[in-house]
Amino acid sequence: MSAAETKEMICISCPIGCRMTVYEENGSIVVKGNKCGRGKVYGEEEYLAPKRMVTCTVATDSEEFPRLPVRTTASIPKETIDELLQELYSMKITLPVKRGSSLIENYHDTGVDIIATMTLPGRA
């Protein structure tokens, strides 16, 4: 990530939604506009390594339930999301599947799994 960049962001740690300015100065991260400490933590992480949860669906072999909803077990770096989506869209899951079962384990060594979020029955 290029340093010396100034980022405008909205803290989403609580509903107040402080508008913050975050930049780097003398090797440390400065957060301005936050009303409380949680804003500083959020601002620093958003500045250095923003992460997001990914929720999506993958194709199944079933006509009755053509899509299986899935999610990451934790947030992953934002820049890896597109690649993960491509991988998920190329998959086809054979039903039945149980909620919580892993489709991908330890995605790219992030320690994050991709799990099914719905139990779907196989062919009756």
Add this chain to the structure above:
Amino acid sequence: MQERTYDVAVIGGGAAGMAAAVEVRRQGLSCAIVERENQLGGILMQCIHNGFGVQEFKQELSGPEFAEEFMDLVADANTDVFLSTTVDSIEESEHGKELFCSPGTRPAGVFTAGLAQRLVNVEGYIPGKNVVIVGSGDIGLIMARRMTWVGAKVHGVVEIQPYPAGLTRNIVQCLNDFKIPLYLSHVVSRIDGQNRVEKVTVSPLVNGIPDEEQSFEIPCDTLLLSVGLVPENELSENAGVDISPITSGAVVDSTMMTSIPGIFSCGNVLHVHDLADYAAEEARRTGAYAVAWIQNKKPNRQVRIKAGANVRYVSPGMINPESPDKMYLRTLIVKNNAQLVMKVNNTIVKEKKLSHVQPSEMVSVKLTPKDVENWTLEPDSILEVSVQ
């Protein structure tokens, strides 16, 4: 045709219906859920994003996971469930679903955001490639991210109000993350296209009127409408239940009972909840009140609640001063450091600080027996709730 008898029948097996049924069973009465879809869960089953369950299950789940947690509770409670069964008229109780209000008919390519969500997440059908979203409600915002993630281009969200209708978190994670512009105080003034939408004209509002000079066009093949949810209440209306013109849901007393004794209402059919956790909490109370009603425990006295300054509505519309309970309200304003004020006969009886209010976030307030200790109630007393 079969006939079955239960103490309580729950119509609709969404978050609210399941929570209500589990509570009725917990108290030992018989109960059945009647659900018109082929699975329980209601709207949760198409809400594949996370953000559910923080209150109910102390963890952040997606909609289907939240639903399955409740399905397990329903199964554990030995509740009878009738799937693919629609209640066409009521002789029993009521509970329901949401309707997306979409203005008029249009060329192909115009969808409600809720329908688009169902098409993409449940059926795996992508409704279009170049999308404009009208209205900044949460479903529209969530669909902006969803459509981007399935490879479509979302060109903008057009909101008539000067502030967004959805949660800030969704503005940040569903629009800003993808640099999708949000046009506040703008309207879609024109939709062009023969058989399919081809472009829309977006105009800023200047003194409340669309300004043609500053209008611009966005080519697109798909328009998603996210202009708010309204409870769907055909069933209750046909049963003769009084409906509030403000919430479009039933009018209920302090026990969540409608104007027809024995019919109770909760969840999104009563008023639209932005959190499934709240819908479930309200439903659990409703289940308990239904049980109390069957056991002939009725309130001695109820005080009407009135929405005062800056409050759109308060639900339920009454309070039992002998056993005060939770109420939900929606404000008409956006404000930091707001103050909730409750008055009886023009005397302040309770005040509460609200660090932030906005119309899209439901406020919950709980009155305790201590709060109502010193009320002096006249026969015509009203509890007025306002926000300053």
